[in-house]
Amino acid sequence: MESLFNEKKGNKSLTSMIFEKIREDIMMGKYVSGEKIVEAKLAEEFGVSRTPVREALKQLELDGLVDNIPNRGVMVKGISKQDIDDIFAIRIAIEGIAVKWAIERMDDGDLEKLKEIFELMEFYTFKKDLDKIAELNTKFHEFIYNATKSRYLEHVLKDFQFFMKTTRYKSLRSPGRLDSALNEHREVLEAFIQKDIDRAVKAILRHVNNSRENTKRIGGLPE
Incomplete structure (x- = not known):
């Protein structure tokens, strides 16, 4: 996974690549509705800092695939x-x-x-x-x-x-x-x-x- 994000694809930013990977995982059922996504865990998994992961999660929230709930964190909404x-x-x-x-x-x-x-x-x-x-x-x-x-x-x-x-x-x-x-x-x-x-x-x-x-x-x- 680390090598995937070390090599930029075309003009895609690191944040965009992480966004697309998490989105794909949500859509393909790796994460289920109501499951918590831990920013630090993803950063470690991808071998990146927490900043691009945080930005990717913000994009996912705008797309309606996750909710950032106060005192609970980022929760998967998935697709209904x-x-x-x-x-x-x-x-x-x-x-x-x-x-x-x-x-x-x-x-x-x-x-x-x-x-x-x-x-x-x-x-x-x-x-x-x-x-x-x-x-x-x-x-x-x-x-x-x-x-x-x-x-x-x-x-x-x-x-x-x-x-x-x-x-x-x-x-x-x-x-x-x-x-x-x-x-x-x-x-x-x-x-x-x-x-x-x-x-x-x-x-x-x-x-x-x-x-x-x-x-x-x-x-x-x-x-």
Whole structure:
């Protein structure tokens, strides 16, 4: 862990990297709702001073994932059923707009890159490599967002992307979901190839709804 934070990634600050790591741990269930996060313990674990940890915890509080309670300390709030319901509702709205704009604005080179991502998804689905599939799944959707060439959409999605990645990963853990998700992405890709906006919107909304149902089925939505 120490070496992770000794090497800056791109332009990310130490605080940002620690923030992202703690956020990921909360979202993936390492910390449960109501659990106390001890600043000194995290600083020791990460091999850093307490200052960047303290700043990261402040960011997490602004994101609503922790509460700093007087005389108790920093307590995990986590993500609720309502939060994830909201995430999927927003995804449904965003994905429909994104595929429409992407089809209208992407060039042949963009389409070839989308095909390449899908082909890698096929390969790793055959190998049942969940981590790689989840990564490529996110890359597929992010590429569509980028292909819209809309700085405003990019701004809206910037802080939202992590939460979507988490729900995608949970959905893919559902039995049989890997193959069905691949088929859903194939349907989206074929609509892009045909430049059929209506078909693409229907395909992406079907995919998001199926992801939501699978997330519920495996207990991804807390009661």
